[in-house]
Amino acid sequence: MQAMIGKMARMYPVLIAMGFMIVVIALFVGYANAQTAADYFAHSKELRETTLMVQRASFEGVGLWLPYFKFLGLGLILGGIVMALRVIIDNLKAAGNEVLSKLPSEKRPRSPASPWFGPVMPMVMMAGELTFVVALIVSLGLARTAAQVFAHPVPEIDAAGAGTPLLAQVQAIVTSSAWLVPFKFLGVATEFLAIAMGLATIIFILGAQTELLETGIRIARGEQASARHPEAPTHGPAA
Amino acid sequence: MDHLTPPAPAWQMKVFPLFSLLGWVLILSSFLIGLIGLAPTAASYWGGNAKAVRDAAEAGSALLGQLQVLSVIPRWLEPLAFLGVAAFMTGIALEFSTIPAVLKNRGQVMSACFPLIVKLGGK
Numbered sequence A: 001m002q003a004m005i006g007k008m009a010r011m012y013p014v015l016i017a018m019g020f021m022i023v024v025i026a027l028f029v030g031y032a033n034a035q036t037a038a039d040y041f042a043h044s045k046e047l048r049e050t051t052l053m054v055q056r057a058s059f060e061g062v063g064l065w066l067p068y069f070k071f072l073g074l075g076l077i078l079g080g081i082v083m084a085l086r087v088i089i090d091n092l093k094a095a096g097n098e099v100l101s102k103l104p105s106e107k108r109p110r111s112p113a114s115p116w117f118g119p120v121m122p123m124v125m126m127a128g129e130l131t132f133v134v135a136l137i138v139s140l141g142l143a144r145t146a147a148q149v150f151a152h153p154v155p156e157i158d159a160a161g162a163g164t165p166l167l168a169q170v171q172a173i174v175t176s177s178a179w180l181v182p183f184k185f186l187g188v189a190t191e192f193l194a195i196a197m198g199l200a201t202i203i204f205i206l207g208a209q210t211e212l213l214e215t216g217i218r219i220a221r222g223e224q225a226s227a228r229h230p231e232a233p234t235h236g237p238a239a
Numbered sequence B: 001m002d003h004l005t006p007p008a009p010a011w012q013m014k015v016f017p018l019f020s021l022l023g024w025v026l027i028l029s030s031f032l033i034g035l036i037g038l039a040p041t042a043a044s045y046w047g048g049n050a051k052a053v054r055d056a057a058e059a060g061s062a063l064l065g066q067l068q069v070l071s072v073i074p075r076w077l078e079p080l081a082f083l084g085v086a087a088f089m090t091g092i093a094l095e096f097s098t099i100p101a102v103l104k105n106r107g108q109v110m111s112a113c114f115p116l117i118v119k120l121g122g123k
Helices: A002-009 A012-040 A045-050 A053-101 A117-149 A154-159 A165-228 B011-047 B051-055 B062-121
Strands: none
Touching: A002 A053, A002 A117, A012 A053, A045 A154, A053 A117, A053 A165, A117 A165, A154 A165, A154 B051, A165 B011, A165 B062, B011 B062, B051 B062
16 A cells, blocks of 8 residues: 555656646636626626626636635645655655665664654545545535526525525525635645655654664674674674 | 764754644634534525515624624634644744754764775775
8 A cells, every 4th residue: 555655656746737737727717707707897787687697607606616626726736745755755765775785684773663644644635635626526516506596687686585495595605605615724734734744754764764874883883893803792882 | 973962852843743733723623613603604694584684684683693793703714724824834844944953963974974984895
């Protein structure tokens, strides 16, 4: 499982490029949406509310899903950073193991175990990505509902009473948006948590490898001392 | 270089989990406030009343209270979530700040290594 994640992690530039492309596409969609809104608000209130329903439905709908699409792009970039950290971790471990393999097996110190959060990091990253995907799917559903609501003239929407399907749809949009906005930040938090875990793992490995090097120096000095004085113990403390 | 002194434990490594925890708590709180506080209020305000009823709400009425909640809370809820993001980023910056000391120590160890490598290689 970890080996498979390690292989996938090497594709981190793809994740970052995809995320960046999504954010750029969001900019173009946002610009096009702004033109629709500009066209809509260039007309009188009466005409807007009774005739130009298609434009209203379009920019209200896009306004609902576009922020979550942008956050999916940001999430992919953050996921790419997490995967890049994973590649650094794998390379550090491989280099450390290669150096240790040069020591005689009977004097080779044991590699320290990775901290528990190292292997968990990619899973946390995936949980964050899932949060962004769920938020986007829900927002697409809301955009569809908004398109249905704003297909009606505004006076008809305003007149919708309690228990009518139209008011139920308005209720669904406003209610879902209330929790969906902070929900996307939960995805950002999860991605940042994965980055923090990855960095902590790298710092741990760097520190542990330095300690191993010091152990290697002590072993080498011990060998030199035993070569000069064959009766001296091989494993002596650092000189 | 006979004695290698390991670097003192970095205070940043003790503090960064607190920032990560703070970020997590702030963002989770903002999500829960949205889910448990705002969403039911929005459902009640928008679901049971036509526009005419909502517009006619008198000062002190429950309906106007709900409108107040829906207008006031989102104004500080998003900054709270951003504070959580900032706490996470501060924690990550603290982690980064420990790396130079770790690398410096690694450099010292390497510089102690090389004379030994040269000596052993000469045999």
